[in-house]
Amino acid sequence: MSLLELFLIAVAVSMDAFAVAICKGLSMQKVTLKKALTVGLYFGIFQAGMPLIGYFLGVQFRDIITSIDHWFAFFLLAFIGVNMIKESRANEGCPSGDLGFKNMVILAFSTSIDALAVGITLAFLKVDVIHSVTFIGTVTFILSMVGVRIGNIFGVKYKSKAELVGGIVLVCIGLKILLEHTGVLDLYL
Template sequence: MSLTELFIIAVGLSMDAFAVAVCKGLAMPRMSWKGAGVVGLYFGGFQGAMPFIGYLLGTRFRDAITAYDHWIAFILLALIGGNMIKESLETEEECPDASLDVRSMTLLAVATSIDALAVGVTFAFLTVPILPAVSFIGVVTFTLSVVGVKVGNVFGCRYKSRAELAGGLILVLMGLKILFEHLGYLNF
């Protein structure tokens, strides 16, 4: 997997965290860089840890299903992306409060990074070097989350659904690319 592909996946995965960070920024009466850093650390940390856990789980089954790994990667990415697209089209705009306590941030970080667990399983099938990949995903998510807090504080929640839609489309397209490459339709 190229660095460009990994970057695209990292951005796609971080869109849920970005959307919640935007809402956190909206809820903050005054934006603080310390608060934005806390949000970034939670989301970036969990977004990096979950694919690592998924990778560990996936490596246990990799040899048994190598012939179907591209289909599994496609299905997982399509399901995750499809769910993000569906959520982006729902009219209900929920924004969390400005609280940065351990309990609420942990719940939000887990909720926004569950899809990264499945991507980690996909990484195992694609034999992606996991430590650089999860570090990169964590850094990208951290950065976008900090930016999201600032954007939310300035602009509000109106971009939440667009971020989720973009992230979902990115993941579905990456799944299609993996599938088409393994089927021999793409050679680049």
């Protein structure tokens, strides 16, 4: 997997966290570095931890389904992507500006479920998992901090667009994996 593909996956799976961070920023009277760091750390740590868990789950089954792993990766990424696209169309409210432990753990966990599935996919692609999850967590950390600031400045105007783009990117990456492993791309390259 190339660095660009890893970056696109990192951005795509961080879109839920980014959207929630925007909402957090919207609900804050004043954004401080401490508040932005808090949001970024929760989301970044969970977005790094969940694919790591998914990776180790996927490694357990890698030998069994290696011959169909490209189909598995495609359907998993497409499923996540389509769900993100659907969520982008839902008109949900924003969470409160509460940065308490319980509230943030619930939000960080719920926005990182997709990353668990991505971790399973990473196991089939045989990537350097530590590098990959660190990269995903770092990208999410940065985007979440930026999201808090954007939310405080612009509001929820871009929330659904971020989820829509993230969903489309995941579907496209899943399709690329499928086309590469089935040899379809070789016909055109």
